[in-house]
Amino acid sequence: MNECGLTQKLARLIAESRPERNKEAMQAARMGLTDYFASAFAARDDEGIARLWSVAEAEGGREDVPVVGQGRKSSFRQAALLNGYLGHALDYDDVHSDVRGHPSTVILPALLSAAAAGGVSGERLLAAYVIGVETMARFGRAIGAEHYLRGWHNTATLGGIAAAAAAGYLLGFTEERLQKAIGFAATQAGGLRNQFGTETKPLHAGMAAQAALLAVKLTEAGFGGTLHALDGTAGFFGVYGDLAAAEANLLDGWGESWRIVNPGLWFKIYPFCSAAHHAADAAVLLRQKHPLAADDIGRVDIVFPTGGDAALIERQPRTGEQGRFSVEYVAALALLGEPLSVDSFASKPIAPHLLELLPRIRRVYDDSIEPAPHAVPKGRYTIVEVTARDGRSFRERIDCPRGAPGNALTPEDLRQKLEGALAAEPARAAALLDTIARLQSAADVERLLELL
Amino acid sequence: MNECGLTQKLARLIAESRPERNKEAMQAARMGLTDYFASAFAARDDEGIARLWSVAEAEGGREDVPVVGQGRKSSFRQAALLNGYLGHALDYDDVHSDVRGHPSTVILPALLSAAAAGGVSGERLLAAYVIGVETMARFGRAIGAEHYLRGWHNTATLGGIAAAAAAGYLLGFTEERLQKAIGFAATQAGGLRNQFGTETKPLHAGMAAQAALLAVKLTEAGFGGTLHALDGTAGFFGVYGDLAAAEANLLDGWGESWRIVNPGLWFKIYPFCSAAHHAADAAVLLRQKHPLAADDIGRVDIVFPTGGDAALIERQPRTGEQGRFSVEYVAALALLGEPLSVDSFASKPIAPHLLELLPRIRRVYDDSIEPAPHAVPKGRYTIVEVTARDGRSFRERIDCPRGAPGNALTPEDLRQKLEGALAAEPARAAALLDTIARLQSAADVERLLELL
Numbered sequence: 065m066n067e068c069g070l071t072q073k074l075a076r077l078i079a080e081s082r083p084e085r086n087k088e089a090m091q092a093a094r095m096g097l098t099d100y101f102a103s104a105f106a107a108r109d110d111e112g113i114a115r116l117w118s119v120a121e122a123e124g125g126r127e128d129v130p131v132v133g134q135g136r137k138s139s140f141r142q143a144a145l146l147n148g149y150l151g152h153a154l155d156y157d158d159v160h161s162d163v164r165g166h167p168s169t170v171i172l173p174a175l176l177s178a179a180a181a182g183g184v185s186g187e188r189l190l191a192a193y194v195i196g197v198e199t200m201a202r203f204g205r206a207i208g209a210e211h212y213l214r215g216w217h218n219t220a221t222l223g224g225i226a227a228a229a230a231a232g233y234l235l236g237f238t239e240e241r242l243q244k245a246i247g248f249a250a251t252q253a254g255g256l257r258n259q260f261g262t263e264t265k266p267l268h269a270g271m272a273a274q275a276a277l278l279a280v281k282l283t284e285a286g287f288g289g290t291l292h293a294l295d296g297t298a299g300f301f302g303v304y305g306d307l308a309a310a311e312a313n314l315l316d317g318w319g320e321s322w323r324i325v326n327p328g329l330w331f332k333i334y335p336f337c338s339a340a341h342h343a344a345d346a347a348v349l350l351r352q353k354h355p356l357a358a359d360d361i362g363r364v365d366i367v368f369p370t371g372g373d374a375a376l377i378e379r380q381p382r383t384g385e386q387g388r389f390s391v392e393y394v395a396a397l398a399l400l401g402e403p404l405s406v407d408s409f410a411s412k413p414i415a416p417h418l419l420e421l422l423p424r425i426r427r428v429y430d431d432s433i434e435p436a437p438h439a440v441p442k443g444r445y446t447i448v449e450v451t452a453r454d455g456r457s458f459r460e461r462i463d464c465p466r467g468a469p470g471n472a473l474t475p476e477d478l479r480q481k482l483e484g485a486l487a488a489e490p491a492r493a494a495a496l497l498d499t500i501a502r503l504q505s506a507a508d509v510e511r512l513l514e515l516l
Numbered sequence: 517m518n519e520c521g522l523t524q525k526l527a528r529l530i531a532e533s534r535p536e537r538n539k540e541a542m543q544a545a546r547m548g549l550t551d552y553f554a555s556a557f558a559a560r561d562d563e564g565i566a567r568l569w570s571v572a573e574a575e576g577g578r579e580d581v582p583v584v585g586q587g588r589k590s591s592f593r594q595a596a597l598l599n600g601y602l603g604h605a606l607d608y609d610d611v612h613s614d615v616r617g618h619p620s621t622v623i624l625p626a627l628l629s630a631a632a633a634g635g636v637s638g639e640r641l642l643a644a645y646v647i648g649v650e651t652m653a654r655f656g657r658a659i660g661a662e663h664y665l666r667g668w669h670n671t672a673t674l675g676g677i678a679a680a681a682a683a684g685y686l687l688g689f690t691e692e693r694l695q696k697a698i699g700f701a702a703t704q705a706g707g708l709r710n711q712f713g714t715e716t717k718p719l720h721a722g723m724a725a726q727a728a729l730l731a732v733k734l735t736e737a738g739f740g741g742t743l744h745a746l747d748g749t750a751g752f753f754g755v756y757g758d759l760a761a762a763e764a765n766l767l768d769g770w771g772e773s774w775r776i777v778n779p780g781l782w783f784k785i786y787p788f789c790s791a792a793h794h795a796a797d798a799a800v801l802l803r804q805k806h807p808l809a810a811d812d813i814g815r816v817d818i819v820f821p822t823g824g825d826a827a828l829i830e831r832q833p834r835t836g837e838q839g840r841f842s843v844e845y846v847a848a849l850a851l852l853g854e855p856l857s858v859d860s861f862a863s864k865p866i867a868p869h870l871l872e873l874l875p876r877i878r879r880v881y882d883d884s885i886e887p888a889p890h891a892v893p894k895g896r897y898t899i900v901e902v903t904a905r906d907g908r909s910f911r912e913r914i915d916c917p918r919g920a921p922g923n924a925l926t927p928e929d930l931r932q933k934l935e936g937a938l939a940a941e942p943a944r945a946a947a948l949l950d951t952i953a954r955l956q957s958a959a960d961v962e963r964l965l966e967l968l
Binding site: 215293303 | 564567568570571574575576577578591592593666667668672699700702703704705706707708709710711713714715716719720723730733734737738739740741742744745747748749750751752754755
């Protein structure tokens, strides 16, 4: 079983990969970097980050790694924890449909912590990020839908392993070291979806990034661990997912194309859970075409395929923060023409006129509707149907929301997203965009870290 | 579901518990403390701990909490990691049959880190330890055998939650804070048995202790998290075990007796996996009654009930460290009259004359044999049957090995174990034993920490 099992094959493929030769992949990585920083800077004044700082201060540690937008540094593990939290705090960061979760807010914080020791080139940083997304996307597909549906948070459970693989690649680990680092990360895999709707959901990204850092540091220290963590019925896939599926498809066609390009990262234009983006686009269209006052709306039906709203756990949100997981709140905002902005999803009470509309919005499941071939994620659609009090009804259907692969944001969109997040510091935004655009040398990486 | 669910009920029972009123429980806690320190001091020169120090040094941090036998301090999370590792490094620390794992090496390092901030009494420390063992034992039974058999390491997956509960109790957390801390720990639950036989197995204890510290620090910082982490199908038991069983028996009869007393901790006289202790006792008896030279041994059958040797993953060990999980190696040592000492299980090659005997030792499974009513763990026995080359055969059967509840070590045995671990420092051993014996005030806790 252990003779060149899954772990070793994966490690070998990673060690031999050269994604820097693929221009599209490198460009996609630059876009992902831009989006991560936009998402993290947008959360710089988040209340949760102050609480995490109080923990980090009590712990102490070397001030080696910058924490985005904080003007201060912390130790490699703390920075991974905090940068992971920041990237995901507003649920504004990228998702990947294969992952069923958020890749960059785990992988990039781990890479920033690993890169801060110095000596890694910008090209290698981007390549390592491509490897991380590739690993996480393949794990997401191999582990199957059941993993998420049972209650695990893929961002956390898969992210730590992917980030350890990426950081190991960044540091030029041998095949054997990669195997071991993957094992150290796999044995830290955790994160439950019942934390959704709390600050711990974004913290999961940080926890996974932190686990990846411990994994690479243990590996560098020569600490003992299994080289076969993914193999067999007692391995990661056997315990957390479906081993047979993983053996069949985890590594199939590795390197033929990169999943950061195809299907690609899904960048968000809205700061809330991606499962509500279809409904948001539909509601925005309805508002544009048929604006109704709140009192004129009789009923709103939001139609999903069964399970399509699993991540949207809040049906009666009371705060904007809870509203990040409420399709009802998102639809209410959009139908009344209010902004789908970071401010609307902050941790403060939802205004009474919005709360008043929520009971008229209901979820409907209809599996007789055929999803579109270009649907993202596969099999998903959302229909919003508004019935006015005067009897008229209007509907919009979205299969592939804005930002999703096939309806992707452009580099210009992402430039605007970063500039928006750094609205008070346009020079810093420009410098960051410039550094990302020409990221190549080790000096570029140093410059990037200085700008955080 | 969330109205006074499992998490809240558990938190309320913990917050209202006063185990310090139970003399037997407090005495059992003193014995457990003695055994933990004996196990950790015995591992003070372990190679793995030096590797962990290199990681901790790179990270930096406040030097607040002593690490056992190291003559130096580290931050609360690092100390939890290192002290957890040390206690379990030699697999010499206590087990609890309800846990199917090692409680004290997770709970006590977490308590030491939490206590180092000062102001907690020795009585409270012992009481918190009783609470931790109680919680972990109840989790072990509630989660069912399937959890371990699927591939999780109960010491890690259950230990972090129990240690967070214990540390929360130590710090006088309210019911609501306990609920939240349990959630922060539950969402960090991980640890795979495929790391058995490597340094990462004992590190799991440290990882769980570290997770518990992060859990209580996040709680103190007011960080947001679910109050209902154990509840419902997407809660900890639903995801990692059997929710119906947990709801039926997790909290049944809480406080009527304490599981640190009944069935009690199982202290080890041998520094290897407890699943091999039955065989060790049997082989020691065989050696006493019928000593045979290696060449005179024709065959050795070691008979288990099916699954009774699941933890004994090494059938062809090459080092003493691997031998901690090899019933073959343990039996070979004992049958040839060699010491079952820490030195025999160090990370160095096994001597050729022992290796030569291993192929003649085989495992047999016989489910037709009735386990004894007093068997520990329940349903377990091991028979060692030696067939000499001259045709004679001898057998010994053990249902309850030395150290197990029902065949327990005495305080005097534990005194000797600690004195053995601190053989070069008898005055320190005496001071430590004296401090544990009269542990009551906050000053006693300070004295205890100074002696580590």
